[in-house]
Structures are given as structure tokens and as C-alpha cells.
Amino acid sequence: MESLMQNLTGVSKEQITINHDNNELEEYIESLKNTYSLNRRILLVQLPQLQLESFSPDIARTKSYYAFPPAGLQWVAKSLEGRNFDVDILDLNYCLLKNTIFSKDFDYNNWISILNQKIGEFKPSIIGTTCINVSKLFNSTNPFNVMLSRLKEINRHLVIVGGASIMNDYEACLEKGLCHFVIDGEGEDRINFLLDKIFGESCSQPTARIFFKFREGIAETKGTNKRICLHGNLISTYKRVPVEEYFKVGVLNHYSRMAGDHKPFATLQLGRGCRMNCKFCGVPKFIGRGVYNHPCPDLIEEINYLVKEKGIRHFEWLDDDLLAGRDALKEILKELIRLRKNYGITWAANNGLISQDVSVLR
Numbered sequence: 001m002e003s004l005m006q007n008l009t010g011v012s013k014e015q016i017t018i019n020h021d022n023n024e025l026e027e028y029i030e031s032l033k034n035t036y037s038l039n040r041r042i043l044l045v046q047l048p049q050l051q052l053e054s055f056s057p058d059i060a061r062t063k064s065y066y067a068f069p070p071a072g073l074q075w076v077a078k079s080l081e082g083r084n085f086d087v088d089i090l091d092l093n094y095c096l097l098k099n100t101i102f103s104k105d106f107d108y109n110n111w112i113s114i115l116n117q118k119i120g121e122f123k124p125s126i127i128g129t130t131c132i133n134v135s136k137l138f139n140s141t142n143p144f145n146v147m148l149s150r151l152k153e154i155n156r157h158l159v160i161v162g163g164a165s166i167m168n169d170y171e172a173c174l175e176k177g178l179c180h181f182v183i184d185g186e187g188e189d190r191i192n193f194l195l196d197k198i199f200g201e202s203c204s205q206p207t208a209r210i211f212f213k214f215r216e217g218i219a220e221t222k223g224t225n226k227r228i229c230l231h232g233n234l235i236s237t238y239k240r241v242p243v244e245e246y247f248k249v250g251v252l253n254h255y256s257r258m259a260g261d262h263k264p265f266a267t268l269q270l271g272r273g274c275r276m277n278c279k280f281c282g283v284p285k286f287i288g289r290g291v292y293n294h295p296c297p298d299l300i301e302e303i304n305y306l307v308k309e310k311g312i313r314h315f316e317w318l319d320d321d322l323l324a325g326r327d328a329l330k331e332i333l334k335e336l337i338r339l340r341k342n343y344g345i346t347w348a349a350n351n352g353l354i355s356q357d358v359s360v361l362r
Helices: 002-009 015-016 023-033 059-062 071-079 092-102 112-122 143-154 168-174 190-197 237-240 243-247 254-258 283-287 297-307 326-343
Strands: 043-044 086-091 125-132 158-162 181-183 211-212 218-222 265-268 272-275 290-293 312-315 345-347
Touching: 023 190, 023 211, 023 218, 043 071, 043 092, 043 112, 059 092, 059 283, 071 086, 071 125, 071 190, 071 237, 086 092, 086 112, 092 112, 092 243, 112 143, 125 143, 125 190, 143 158, 158 190, 168 181, 168 211, 190 211, 211 254, 237 297, 243 265, 254 312, 265 297, 272 283, 297 326
Parallel strands: 043 086, 043 125, 125 158, 158 181, 265 312, 312 345
Antiparallel strands: 181 211, 211 218, 272 290
16 A cells, blocks of 8 residues: 555655644744844753752862763764754863863852853854753753853844753743753754754754744644664764863762773763653653664774773763663673773673673673
């Protein structure tokens, strides 16, 4: 039946199902273009991963705060390569910790000045950020609220927000005028579709789960809502992220500290998602239930680059369900074992002990 449909219409069943009407989105974007002057410079911002009201410079100088590289934003930046966008990444968490430790004159309460300086230098017209801070989002000291309030005050940028935490309050974020778009779930396909609409291009299929304020309510884009196809790695994005310097300002967790605070560290991710459906966890809702993996050769290439070119000596797995793809994991572990013999690297994972078996331990 599907082949008959394609012969009769000239398009496949998939092409027919993605012919979605996004008139509301197009109308909203046109109204934004009347207010904002757009260029093709996009700044992606990782916010501080700490509670500013309880922040201690003395603790920061012991390198005890989290300093996770912005892997999610790196994947967004990767997805935009080849599209004639000038994309940069600003990790405010790293910059705040670095300045607190190494600059005597830095006032951590004025951390927003780092963003102001970057905006002045880079001059983006679009700013995107992710929210992973689980405290009250609209508290006056919450980095999320502080940054978006500053951008609202400036009022010169299209602001796009994503991340699991914001989805608990995305309507309020839009109603308060703190951003123009909220992206739910994985961002790579959705940001490409949104930029297509903003710049009048057609590089991507329409995708659902992009929210925006339209007239008197909150509207959602129409389109597919499927997982992205994982391929490639983050090697090209490390020119924007000094991952080899992160160990100087913080930790990944107690495992990276146990490996030695003198060891440059980085993160790895084999798969996204989880097989479980725990009530306390937002992963199934955010990504979807089940796990899908990056191709082993791509990840092995990235690991070798980080070890040999960036001097990384400890890796932390980001996976929520690392042992879901055992065959793929075993291939990666064999490569890590080989590199350990030559470079003395270590690695650790927070999740999945219950799924261990003898074959993985060997």
C-alpha cells in the first residue's frame, strides 16, 4: 500500500505525514523580525551549576564544585555545522569558577558581567541556554532567572531555552517574557527546524515540542516527535570548549576526585535514554523510554582525540543506562583498557551497577 501511495503521489508516506501547518509559528516569527535585527551569530550559554546564595569562594578554591563540560550544547553546536552560522559556546559555570580561583579582583556576585562582556565582543542576535539547576527557577538569585532577566532588559536577542528542568515551568517562563522559545527534549533537530523558520530556509523537517507565546496563549509547533539519528562526535566543538582546563576549577564528582585532582578530565556518552521508567526520574519523559547508542567508531575517535591531543586522563560516563548496549560498551571498554596501558587513564560511571555481569567486569 505504501509503495502504491508513493507511485500515485510522487512522495513517500513519511513525506506526507510531515507536511505540517506551522502558520502560528510563522506569524510569531514575523512579528519578532519587526523588533529584532537578526544576524547569523548564535551564542550558546551554560549557566552556573551551583546555588549562588550559598556559594563559597574558599570551597571553590579547593576545586570542590561541579565543572561539567557543556556536552549538550556541544551537540547543538555540532548539529549546526555546515549551515553558515557563527556559533560560540560560553560556559558561565567554568568562567565563574575560574575567575573566583585565579582572579583576586573578581566579584562572583557580579558573574553576569561575564555574559555582558561576551555579548559585547561576539554580538549574537540569538542566545540559547539550557537549564539544569533544580532550585526555584524564578528565585531572584537563580542563575537561570538572573540571566534571562538581563537578556529581557537588554531586549536585543531572540532567546531560546531548553533542558529538563525548565519543562516543569515552561509556561511561566514564556508568560513572564523571559524567552521567546522553549525546546522540549533533544535539541538538535528542533533548533535546526526553528532556525529554518527564522531565516527562511528548508534544511530540516518540521518538529513538534517547540513552545512559544502566541496571542493570548502558549502554542506548540507541529511536526514529528521522534528521536534523532546519532552519528559523529564532538571533536570539532572542543575548539570552543577548553576541556583540558576544567580539572583546574572543579570536579565531575567524587570519582574524578578519587582519580586524582591533578588529572585532566572529560565526559563520555555512549547512549541516550534509559530502559527503566522510574517515577522519580525525568529521563523517560524528556528523551523517551529506551536507549539508543552512538556508533562505536565515532566515540572511539573522540576518546583517542581527548587522550592524545587534549591530555585527558580521566573519563566520566554521562549515560543514564550505560549497560543497555553491552556489545557496544565492551568495544569501548577494550579501547579504554588499551589506552590505560599506554597513557594511564581511568574511567568511572555513576549508574548501572545493578546491571553488571562477569563479562563486563572482565
